[in-house]
Amino acid sequence: QxxxxxxxxxxxxxxxxxxxxxxxxxxxxxxxxxxxxxxxxxxxxxxxxxxxxxxxxxxxxxxGKPKATKLMVEACKNASINYPYGDPFSQEFCLSTLQSDNQSAEAKDLRALVLVAIDTLKSHVTAAGGKIKKMLQDAKKGTVMMPVLSFCEVDYDHVVRRLNVCQGLIRDYQGDKSGRQPLRLTHCVEMSFTPLNKCSIGLEDMPGVEVLSKENVELQFMVQVNTGLLASYDVHD
The missing domain is CATH 1.10.10 (Arc Repressor Mutant, subunit A)
Structure with missing residues (x-):
């Protein structure tokens, strides 16, 4: 039918x-x-x-963006509270920085999260350094821009080398038996702020570098995020 x-x-x-x-x-x-x-x-x-x-x-x-894990939220909350220098950064910026790398969602502890955050910072500094090199190739010799960009190129290369050293120290760190926070690790990353700031001062009021200046400010905030994360870091947790 x-x-x-x-x-x-x-x-x-x-x-x-x-x-x-x-x-x-x-x-x-x-x-x-x-x-x-x-x-x-x-x-x-x-x-x-x-x-x-x-x-x-x-x-x-x-x-395109990993969901913020409990570890990420807690780490950013503590990092903004424990940031030891000046005004704290926002938790939202910290989370946005971590979420820009998918590896952050796979981090099982704060040490792993810190290493991902430094990787993220390094990749951004490297990308910005590449733009500076390109601008140097296009810049005319004898112009005011040439020496400023040249100093920024050196500063950015210095930051990448320092962050490589910091990552090695963090990976090898086994904890301080005295129970103190690993301040040397925090200082290692925090020192990346100075060369970025020097470049930023050189770029002030210079025409044609607005995008580079904006990226530089963002990189300085990312250094603060990394510093805050390390200030909260304790391998005994």
Whole structure:
């Protein structure tokens, strides 16, 4: 005996009608109950396709940024409180910095998170240093910009070398038996602030380097984040 196709679709249509009795995507109301069978089938397929598209868009919008873990939130909270120099940075900036690297979501402890944060800082400094090198190639000899960019190039290279040393110290650090915080590690990273600040002063009021100046300020904030994370760091935790 022939069974109408609508019998197989009726459970699905019933489910959809509960949630989409009126269209959320069109200005014209769609009342499923009053539609002809062909229109109902077409609408069912349309709603299914729309659901797939919306789900895919939602997934893709979140895929580029890892979700903040409990460790990340707690670390940023403590880092902003324990930052030892001047005004603290915001917890939001700290989280944004950590979330810019997917490895931060995989960190199991604060040591691993600190190493990821330093990696993130290094990659940003290296990228900015590459832009400086390109600007030096394009700059005319004898201009005011040449010596300023040259000093910034040296400063940025110095920061990368220092951060490499700091990472090695952090990896090898086994804790202070006296129970004191590893202040030398904090100082190691914090000293990266000075060369970045020197470059920033040289770039002040210089035309054509606005993007570089903005990146430099962001790098200084990232140094503060790393310093705050290390100030909270204790391998005994």
């Amino acid at each position: 022939y069974t109408p196709f609508s019998v197989y679709l009726s459970p699905l249509i019933s489910h959809i009608s509960q949630h989409f009795s009126t269209s959320r995507f069109l200005a014209i109301p769609v009342v499923i109950a009053t539609m002809p069978r062909t229109t109902i089938i077409f609408s069912t397929i349309l709603f299914m396709l729309l659901s797939v598209v919306i789900t895919a868009q939602s997934s893709s919008s979140d895929s």
